[in-house]
Amino acid sequence: MGKSGRYVKASALLILLGIAAALPWLLGKYQVRILTLAMAWTIATLSLNLILGYTGQASLAHGAFLGIGAYAFGIMVQRVGLNFWISLPLACVVTALLGLLVGLPSLRTKGPYFAIVTLCFNVIILKVFENWNWLSGGIQGQVVPRPAFLTQRWARYYFVLAFLLLTLVAMRLIVKSLLGVTLMSIRSNEDLAEAVGINSFRNKLLAFVISCFVVGLAGALLALENGQLDFTITNYLYSFYLLIYLLIGGVATLSGPVVGTIGLYFLLDYMKNIGIKGVEEFRYFLFGLILLLVIIFFPMGITGGVKRAWEWARGRFRKGEAGEVAG
Amino acid sequence: MSFFLNQVVIGIQLGSQYVMVALGLTLIFGILDISHFAHGHLYMVGAYLLYIVMVLWDVNYWLALLICMVALALAGILVERAVYRPLRGQPQINTFIAAIGLILMLETLVRGIQPKALSVPKPIDRTLEFAGVSMEVQRLIVIIGAILFIVALQLFIKRTRLGTAIEAVAQDREGASLVGINVNRISALTFAVATALAAAAAVLMAPLAFISPEMGGVLILKAFVIVVIGGLGSIKGAIFGGYILGLLEALAIAYVSSAYKDVFAFAVLIAILAVRPTGLFKGRD
Amino acid sequence: MTALLKVQGLTRLFGGLVAVNKVDFEVPEGSILGIIGPNGAGKSTLFNLIGGTIPPSEGKIFFAGRDITGWRPYRVAREGIARTFQTTALFEELPVYVNLVIGRRMRTRSGLGDVLSRTPRMRRERDETTAKVMEVLEFTGLGRYAGEPAGSIPQEAQKRLAIGVALMGEPRLLLLDEPTGGVGMGETDEIIDLIGRVRERGITVCVIEHKMRMMMSLADRMVVLNFGVKIAEGEPRKVCEDPAVIEAYLGECIA
Ligand SMILES: Nc1ncnc2c1ncn2[C@@H]1O[C@H](COP(=O)(O)OP(=O)(O)OP(=O)(O)O)[C@@H](O)[C@H]1O
Numbered sequence: 001m002g003k004s005g006r007y008v009k010a011s012a013l014l015i016l017l018g019i020a021a022a023l024p025w026l027l028g029k030y031q032v033r034i035l036t037l038a039m040a041w042t043i044a045t046l047s048l049n050l051i052l053g054y055t056g057q058a059s060l061a062h063g064a065f066l067g068i069g070a071y072a073f074g075i076m077v078q079r080v081g082l083n084f085w086i087s088l089p090l091a092c093v094v095t096a097l098l099g100l101l102v103g104l105p106s107l108r109t110k111g112p113y114f115a116i117v118t119l120c121f122n123v124i125i126l127k128v129f130e131n132w133n134w135l136s137g138g139i140q141g142q143v144v145p146r147p148a149f150l151t152q153r154w155a156r157y158y159f160v161l162a163f164l165l166l167t168l169v170a171m172r173l174i175v176k177s178l179l180g181v182t183l184m185s186i187r188s189n190e191d192l193a194e195a196v197g198i199n200s201f202r203n204k205l206l207a208f209v210i211s212c213f214v215v216g217l218a219g220a221l222l223a224l225e226n227g228q229l230d231f232t233i234t235n236y237l238y239s240f241y242l243l244i245y246l247l248i249g250g251v252a253t254l255s256g257p258v259v260g261t262i263g264l265y266f267l268l269d270y271m272k273n274i275g276i277k278g279v280e281e282f283r284y285f286l287f288g289l290i291l292l293l294v295i296i297f298f299p300m301g302i303t304g305g306v307k308r309a310w311e312w313a314r315g316r317f318r319k320g321e322a323g324e325v326a327g
Numbered sequence: 328m329s330f331f332l333n334q335v336v337i338g339i340q341l342g343s344q345y346v347m348v349a350l351g352l353t354l355i356f357g358i359l360d361i362s363h364f365a366h367g368h369l370y371m372v373g374a375y376l377l378y379i380v381m382v383l384w385d386v387n388y389w390l391a392l393l394i395c396m397v398a399l400a401l402a403g404i405l406v407e408r409a410v411y412r413p414l415r416g417q418p419q420i421n422t423f424i425a426a427i428g429l430i431l432m433l434e435t436l437v438r439g440i441q442p443k444a445l446s447v448p449k450p451i452d453r454t455l456e457f458a459g460v461s462m463e464v465q466r467l468i469v470i471i472g473a474i475l476f477i478v479a480l481q482l483f484i485k486r487t488r489l490g491t492a493i494e495a496v497a498q499d500r501e502g503a504s505l506v507g508i509n510v511n512r513i514s515a516l517t518f519a520v521a522t523a524l525a526a527a528a529a530v531l532m533a534p535l536a537f538i539s540p541e542m543g544g545v546l547i548l549k550a551f552v553i554v555v556i557g558g559l560g561s562i563k564g565a566i567f568g569g570y571i572l573g574l575l576e577a578l579a580i581a582y583v584s585s586a587y588k589d590v591f592a593f594a595v596l597i598a599i600l601a602v603r604p605t606g607l608f609k610g611r612d
Numbered sequence: 613m614t615a616l617l618k619v620q621g622l623t624r625l626f627g628g629l630v631a632v633n634k635v636d637f638e639v640p641e642g643s644i645l646g647i648i649g650p651n652g653a654g655k656s657t658l659f660n661l662i663g664g665t666i667p668p669s670e671g672k673i674f675f676a677g678r679d680i681t682g683w684r685p686y687r688v689a690r691e692g693i694a695r696t697f698q699t700t701a702l703f704e705e706l707p708v709y710v711n712l713v714i715g716r717r718m719r720t721r722s723g724l725g726d727v728l729s730r731t732p733r734m735r736r737e738r739d740e741t742t743a744k745v746m747e748v749l750e751f752t753g754l755g756r757y758a759g760e761p762a763g764s765i766p767q768e769a770q771k772r773l774a775i776g777v778a779l780m781g782e783p784r785l786l787l788l789d790e791p792t793g794g795v796g797m798g799e800t801d802e803i804i805d806l807i808g809r810v811r812e813r814g815i816t817v818c819v820i821e822h823k824m825r826m827m828m829s830l831a832d833r834m835v836v837l838n839f840g841v842k843i844a845e846g847e848p849r850k851v852c853e854d855p856a857v858i859e860a861y862l863g864e865c866i867a
């Protein structure tokens with residue numbers, strides 16, 4: 001990219017940031033709330049992007065880890081009575097440690113088997129939270145008290161936005177670095193990566209643990225915004241949600257998860273509100289159909305498709321660039 | 328003692344269902360390297376089809392069994408053509424994600440049309456008493472039916488030309504296409520056989536449990552557990568694994584806890600993979 | 613000269629098939645060893661055993677005096693053995709220069725902490741890697757492809773890139789599995805020239821090839837495999853006149 005290209009990109013980012021900062025004053029209360037939730041979900045999608053998009057390992061346990069992060073945070077703040085600023089990072093650390101425990105056996109398997117093993121783990125966690133009332137708070141669930149400075153809706157918006165930006169910056173640092181390149185080499189050709197001296201298991205484990213840390217953060221932020229939790233937050237359907245947000249937005253990019261998550265979240269909410277009949281019941285049908293079509297026709301997702309069209313338009317399109325989700 | 332025996336019977340019956348579903352899965356994996364995650368949902372569709380044919384159209388149970396098997400065989404071929412064939416040669420994980428798409432569609436569609444759980448009457452609604460064990464006839468039908476289907480599948484694979492072609496492809500795909508076996512036809516055939524088998528399992532099981540849109544989800548996970556533990560692509564492994572899981576589960580429900588009955592298998596899987604990442608038995612590499 | 617690589621009684625079974633059968637040989641430091649044999653002779657399997665992709669059923673492998681039998685591939689690579697694969701293996705969707713960067717990764721140590729806080733170590737390693745990438749691009753003549761996805765450059769350039777990726781880790785021993793396989797007749801010269809220059813850098817080379825003629829000019833010594841067994845070993849010209857070799861090759865050897 002030339003110097004002028006970089007300026008264009010930088011100013012575009014600044015404008016976007018300005019819009020994001022102004023939005024709470026432009027949108028209605030309800031919309032601010034939806035956007036806050038969508039941003040928390042975006043953090044979760046970004047976490048899946050690290051392990052699936054960049055490292056090539058399709059974790060279907062992220063619904064469970066989301067719930068674990070949320071509950072860890074809620075329990076620490078409300079039942080243990082820990083300070084808010086201690087609970088938040090601690091919730092992420094707890095999630096990451098569990099990720100380490102799960103990753104150690106499951107990352108020995110590859111491809112679809114990793115997906116199945118992690119999905120099995122998610123089902124276990126869901127059942128545990130469903131049946132163990134002491135942990136999940138039973139039918140009443142778990143209350144998540146908010147600190148004084150976050151009682152305002154807009155304050156929570158900025159709070160979540162700040163963490164989203166932080167996550168984006170951290171992800172960018174990771175994927176543009178030697179570490180990120182290492183992860184991509186495992187996705188691309190694990191045997192070759194090993195043959196050039198890369199310990200693929202260790203790196204996959206590292207990516208998985210970081211990913212769990214981040215999805216734990218997303219869970220805690222969701223808990224904070226909702227103020228209330230029940231066992232359904234650990235549902236494996238959320239693992240599928242994240243997969244869909246990511247694939248539709250575009251894997252192995254940073255803008256993809258943002259566009260995919262916020263776009264889809266708003267679209268579905270909008271359809272629900274204008275009262276299109278059956279959206280609630282048939283949303284998964286739509287999701288499924290989109291997933292099928294995307295994986296068959298646009299394995300690079302929306303942003304990948306746009307990027308490709310752009311490159312084609314500039315006459316730089318080359319054959320053989322067609323991507324794969326996680327080869 | 329009779330309580331224990333009762334649980335054993337229930338275990339064998341559960342296992343029968345698992346074996347029939349896992350067999351299809353392992354065949355498809357062995358031949359096409361596809362992790363056919365939507366297999367359990369085709370089973371679910373088979374059960375609903377039984378409800379339509381038997382309850383709504385008032386067709387005889389045994390005829391309905393045949394109809395469901397044929398219809399689902401066709402559905403299996405359709406899925407192979409429409410979803411898996413366009414993805415051939417792509418990373419396995421893409422195929423797996425496509426299967427998730429299919430699952431979401433099937434489950435939502437069925438739930439959208441009929442949200443309530445349904446039940447199907449038993450063709451022979453009687454209970455036998457034998458040595459202190461009381462057993463519903465339907466359980467016997469499941470157990471014997473499964474054995475017949477397993478034997479029939481073995482005979483098909485070992486004794487017919489198409490069957491041996493399937494086995495040849497399972498063992499060596501490139502070699503098989505070199506000796507002139509049409510891999511496309513074999514893969515369609517495999518999907519037909521596997522899905523018909525799943526339909527048969529669904530029809531046999533349906534009178535014993537409620538039919539619900541989510542019944543396929545947990546079942547397919549268990550079938551995968553069986554296939555992974557029994558060795559990918561191994562028929563013997565699927566048979567042993569299926570019966571063993573059924574028995575273990577029935578005993579765990581009785582003596583440990585029924586709230587966790589569905590997760591028992593998954594915990595075992597994770598524990599086994601922690602020790603032996605390639606499963607317990609040797610399958611195809 | 614001392615032996616850099618020493619293989620003793622190396623054996624590998626696949627079910628009933630003995631793919632490699634009690635093979636012994638040594639590779640002196642700084643030399644080029646040619647390995648030839650008909651299809652299915654067990655040449656690639658031999659490399660897979662040395663590289664740690666599969667463990668041997670029997671036998672030992674020593675590298676620079678150290679027993680590396682049964683080591684995992686990444687440890688073998690870190691010890692100083694680099695390799696290429698028969699069917700060219702690259703990180704296909706990643707640009708050529710990123711492929712090279714990955715080849716260097718095992719010689720760098722930046723971890724998560726370095727990356728997030730951009731430590732001096734990370735900057736230093738990044739600069740070192742960039743310098744090395746430039747050097748290897750130059751050495752392999754791939755400069756003009758640097759930004760292109762590795763999977764989209766010509767077959768012959770891909771073969772050179774695979775060697776380049778292997779060189780990034782500064783190996784002492786380089787295993788090349790059919791480096792000119794699938795490349796047109798006119799284009800093999802560049803690769804042969806490249807292998808010659810690799811040796812001039814003091815790197816020991818083992819190369820598998822079908823093309824006898826090419827071996828004659830390149831290799832210092834040759835090992836001939838047939839059905840997993842070593843049937844001949846020695847100077848290229850001598851080996852070529854060996855009756856057993858002529859029989860295995862159906863008299864093809866007319867160099
Ligand atoms: N992973 C494996 N599983 C089973 N058999 C294998 C495996 N790898 C190789 N073989 C068998 O071992 C024998 C030797 O194969 P290998 O690839 O080493 O031969 P090669 O000398 O490299 O042949 P070519 O010149 O065709 O590359 C062959 O019969 C092959 O079928």
Ligand SMILES: [Mg+2]
Pocket residue numbers: 655656657698
């Ligand atoms: Mg070979």
